[in-house]
Amino acid sequence: MNTQYQTVKVELIDGVAILQMDNPPVNQMSEHFILELKQATLEAVEDPEVKVIILTGTGKNFVAGADVTQLLTVKEKAPFVAKLMDVHRWLNALEASPKPIIAAINGNCLGGGMEIALACHYRIAAKGVSLGLPEVKLGLLPGSAGTQRMPRVIGLPDALDLMLTGKFIKAQKAWSLGLVDAEVPLDQLRQAALAAAGNFQKGLLSHQSRRASRRFDRLPSASEKTHLINFIKAQTAPKAKGYIAPFKIIEAVEKGLSTDFEADITREADLFGDCLVSDVAKNLIGIFLNERSAGRLPRIKGLTPAKPQKVGMLGGGVMGSSIVHLLLSSGLEAVLWEVNDQALAKAVEAIKKTFAYKIKIKKLKPEQLEALIAEKLKTTTDLADMAGVDLVIEAVLENMEVKQDIWKKLEGICRPDVIFATNTSALPITEMATVLTDPGRMIGLHFFNPAERMPLLEIICAQQTSDQTLATSVAFGRTIKKVPVVVNDGPGFYVSRQLGGLMGGSVFLMSDGVSPVEIEQALMDYGMPMGPATLSDLTGIDINYHVNQTFARRLGDRYKIHPLTEAIYALGDYGRKTGRGYFDYSGPKPVPNPRVAQVLADYLKEHQVAPREMSKQEIIDVMLANGINEAALMMQEGICDRPADMDLAMIYGTGFPPYRGGIFRYADKWGLDKVLAKLTELEGRYGARFAPAELIKKMAAQGQTFYQD
């Protein structure tokens, strides 16, 4: 057989052809790679000298999935489905091969890679490698027979779990599920694959009985399938609202897994096509790509970031303890400072509590936590102990003087290259940095609560933040496994202000007679985790009020507090913390707070406004128009300039529905001319808060979009 391929290395050993896939950087299934791999495998099948074929990968990857950038360009379903059927025919030919094919899974075996392995007759995985069908996370389904082969190999319940969550499993779990036949240390993989090849040659293993498409023994009976599908549908419906792929996956297995494999995979390809051309998939693929490029700003390109190993944490409250959790979990050393021993003891207890879930699910043993704390966490009430740290993160009282005082002291203690990061959520960082001799070392690292779980890290550049400080901060964000999104300093930075903008339309709608319950429901139906009233109750109506005051003071009349907001604030029902806010939390379920309802009724009566019906779409149009306007205002003010990063920030920081793609993506889809028209109409109805940003006017006039894809 031909041994000259660009992306496949061929080696022949005693009748065993070892085909090593090598398509840098991650063995993605790009078109040219599939073409070569197809040719190489089929040639090996044809070659009379080859008796057994071993398929393996290079480096950390077997095959890490499809080339999603290529998928993003697909606009029409039919031609793509035809191409996909070619892949099916190839995989079917591999499976039907008269020669055994062994997948020696050396590294990540994901998506299309997993589907290639499923078409092989024997799978050996190196210890610790990840396997899975993560397509659902990109709004897709496993489209190369994964929905049909996986259940036949590991049974429908486990296959659905893998396909609907998109989770990765490690080799050991894959072995226990029956997905792989053996799990061996990486350095023994080749030897084990050759031994399996020998067993096939000796007749100790038979590849005929290992053809996944022909297997039937793990499939449910008709009645089991009915019960399982009904259960899964009921479970999925509320969780996957707005998404397409989970339902298509269910459809693929419900109508598939029959005795006619050809029909099953043809249907699967068609369902894949449905998903691929949907906005949801485009949005989710976009997010996936954006996430990889988040924080990769031109201004820090080429800089070598420092790698902080020892991090000082000032303050051990809710945020501080969560951040220490992150540091310890990332293998870093932490030095925690608090004002006194009592506060320190409380902080250490709080840190332990943040690990409670990991202990509950047995990912960590209590004694391991104790050892981790003993080894990696130092506590102190003396700022002088910050002398040896590489980075300081501050999460003390939200008071400019207190914070500046600490920074001034630290300037005399820490090395000059140590970055000073503040976790403030409201104070201007540029002003905070003025006390420093070198304000370039200061930056904002805005974590979201609970920091150990929320994936976003909002990085705020003050006016004088140096490029080196930023480069190190972005790298640090990735070290602690956060998605780093960089913005510039301004009131509420990006996320808080954007969320305020998105939710800010509700008070105008209420003052126009729209029921707050309807607004709440419209936002939930849109996909937000909660509506404006619930969010206010959670963060505190008083806190929001003060933030709005700051906005009004620093950003001008546009942000003037609405009289209805004033009236509700004056009630003194500040939300969950006072037991009542927009909702009353005294019963088993929150119910609308009659006191707020009365304030609203009085307001409407006073202004002679009658309650009115408004469709959910109309409500969403008002809310989103305001949100988009806020985004455009921040762009024109220079708070942010990368729509892709901003959309990520809203998704990961506020739970904005990923399948909507983000605020900027939604704006492009809606059309900026229509956004402008809506804002103009709303400005007429509700006033200056909705006055269209100049940027929107300009972009609408020129037919531009925020995204350039």
Added chain:
Amino acid sequence: MQEVVIAGYLRTAQSRCRPNDPGRDWFHALRADELLAQVLPELIKRSGVEAKEVDDFIVGSATGVGEQWTYGGRTPIFLANLPETIAAKFVDQQCGSAMAGVHIGFMEIAQGFADVVMVGGMEHMTRVPMGGTTKDRGLAAPNLGLFLNPEYRHWDMMSAMNMGLTAEKLFAQSGCTKEEMDKWAVRSHHRAAQAQADGFFDGEILPIEAPQADGTVMSVTTDQAVRGDTTLEGLASLKPAFKKDGVITAGVSSPLNAAGTGIMLMSKEKALAKGIKPLATIRSIGFAGVDPTIMGQGPVPASLKALEKLGMSPGDIDYWEINEAFAIVALNCIKELGLDPERVNVMGGGLAIGHPLGATGNRLIGTLARILEAKGARWGCANACVGGGQGVATIIEREA
């Protein structure tokens, strides 16, 4: 010792299994435990007992892995929604599994430890394939030492685990001819087809609604593998199935099948008290081990042992049900025990009706009891060969 009677017998039809082409199996969309779970409540009802009176449930299957794992015999009870008070156990004596269940139930009742014992058998050879496939997937993992260590070479495990090769070996030593085997197979199909046409099996088959590959639902009431048009010429033209120069073809081997079978055992005393007319009384049981590479000779010593306990000889038995795992097994048994072939498998045998491995024992005993009834005969012996080198036998008596 209490006398033990067969108070009831019921089974599903036996579908023809095809692990490589599942859609052609009438029962491909139903599990073995689902088949059995449909049989059990109806068996209880037809036997004239209350479910809560059943003391023990013994279920046999030759392949208790995957979906045929029963959690100690309990899942069929749960699936049939029977009382939790029914104890359960799972028995594996390969093709003798259900008959072993009858033997255990017989002993439990005979010794006075139970009054009513229900015996189930289940096997689905499409959904839980036998042999190599099971081994390949790690579901059956016999000790490799048995195959590789010279100390165990005498067991010849490669032959011992290949039923076709054991049949070849039995044929070689039996003195029978290939034509005799083919003729026996034709007889088996013709007798079974005639019995079907006469409605004989209707009395023991519970119709099952089974989803089919084309989306329709079929009421399955007949054994799928019976082929009344089987000819000697057709069988003679078949190629050897297990070794190149062999004689054992697919035509003289039992097909792969799926079924659920059930037998209700009861103390005679209890049956009388409840006014139940038993099908037959169990008089003796036998079990024997033989060379695993010639497992097909197992029924001979097993039957002789059972007869010996009663002081009887083979000629005293009116009708025989010999499991036709292979035609040669029945022919060898007839030859060695000196039986009148006209008294053997009179309604056809496993070659036609099918052999769902662990479920077969109930069918052999149950069908035999019904044959005795139909023929007005008294004594019957059911036996079967068992993979791994065993034989099992049960002698029953119909009392007028």
